[in-house]
Amino acid sequence: MEKYIQVEDLNIGYGKTSIANKINFSIPKGSLTAIVGINGIGKSTLLRTLSGMQPPLSGTINLDGKQIADYTSSSLAQKQAMVLTTPIATKNLKVAELIAMGRHPYTNWLGTLGSYDKEIIKQQLHIFSLEDLKDKYCFELSDGQMQRVLIARAMAQETPLVYLDEPTTHLDLSHKVHILKLLHRFATKHQRTIVFTTHEVELAIQLCDYMLLLDGKENAFAAPCELIEKGSFETLFPKDLIQFDARTGSFKITK
Numbered sequence: 001m002e003k004y005i006q007v008e009d010l011n012i013g014y015g016k017t018s019i020a021n022k023i024n025f026s027i028p029k030g031s032l033t034a035i036v037g038i039n040g041i042g043k044s045t046l047l048r049t050l051s052g053m054q055p056p057l058s059g060t061i062n063l064d065g066k067q068i069a070d071y072t073s074s075s076l077a078q079k080q081a082m083v084l085t086t087p088i089a090t091k092n093l094k095v096a097e098l099i100a101m102g103r104h105p106y107t108n109w110l111g112t113l114g115s116y117d118k119e120i121i122k123q124q125l126h127i128f129s130l131e132d133l134k135d136k137y138c139f140e141l142s143d144g145q146m147q148r149v150l151i152a153r154a155m156a157q158e159t160p161l162v163y164l165d166e167p168t169t170h171l172d173l174s175h176k177v178h179i180l181k182l183l184h185r186f187a188t189k190h191q192r193t194i195v196f197t198t199h200e201v202e203l204a205i206q207l208c209d210y211m212l213l214l215d216g217k218e219n220a221f222a223a224p225c226e227l228i229e230k231g232s233f234e235t236l237f238p239k240d241l242i243q244f245d246a247r248t249g250s251f252k253i254t255k
């Protein structure tokens with residue numbers, strides 16, 4: 001297994017305050033990984049730390065054989081794309097224009113799109129079922145449509161690594177499944193390494209290659225079936241409220 005991202009004894013937080021520590025995992029190239037855990041446990045903080053947006057309190061993050069801190073911001077931009085939950089300031093662009101921004105690392109200073117860039121944009125519009133919306137302004141879109149556009153822009157960037165913070169929050173169940181299946185396809189077919197945070201634990205169990213269960217204690221990391229065998233999901237939520245059924249891989253309300 002080629003280790004693409006290797007995290008050792010990572011401690012994340014703000015200033016002197018540690019949010020989560022003892023985080024250890026290795027992710028191979030071309031895999032889909034979900035980071036799950038209860039509200040406020042540190043999923044977004046971890047994603048921001050992994051991407052180099054904020055420094056770790058201690059520990060190491062190695063990306064493709066090099067410490068993340070040793071990358072320049074421009075070499076990191078060619079290596080990774082990031083989709084955040086924060087609203088973007090560019091909603092007065094049309095859908096196709098926003099997706100075209102994903103090609104900016106490859107265009108000249110005028111942002112002139114070449115035929116390959118245009119082909120990639122067309123492909124993303126098709127893959128994310130956005131063809132009918134391509135000439136709409138982003139401010140005219142629903143939250144779920146906007147979420148798909150932002151993921152399409154990240155994919156248009158064609159970076160080997162993509163981080164997404166809660167990419168399915170605003171989507172209905174069918175679109176959630178559709179997006180996660182697409183992400184899985186990008187990982188397996190195009191060898192993209194994709195890491196995302198989510199509250200969709202049951203969908204992640206079915207669709208991801210690996211999961212990191214941030215729980216403030218063990219922070220278990222493995223393939224979903226391995227985590228089920230180890231009983232790791234049983235302690236993810238308070239047992240008096242929700243219990244995990246290992247047979248079906250789903251959660252049941254405690255009655």
Ligand SMILES: Nc1ncnc2c1ncn2[C@@H]1O[C@H](COP(=O)(O)OP(=O)(O)OP(=O)(O)O)[C@@H](O)[C@H]1O
Pocket residue numbers: 014019037038039040041042043044045046
């Ligand atoms: N900029 C910040 N400065 C200080 N503390 C912060 C900052 N951002 C987040 N925190 C704190 O860090 C902790 C983890 O927040 P984070 O957003 O990483 O959690 P999360 O697991 O992504 O939560 P959710 O599921 O609710 O999105 C929380 O206690 C939060 O209050």
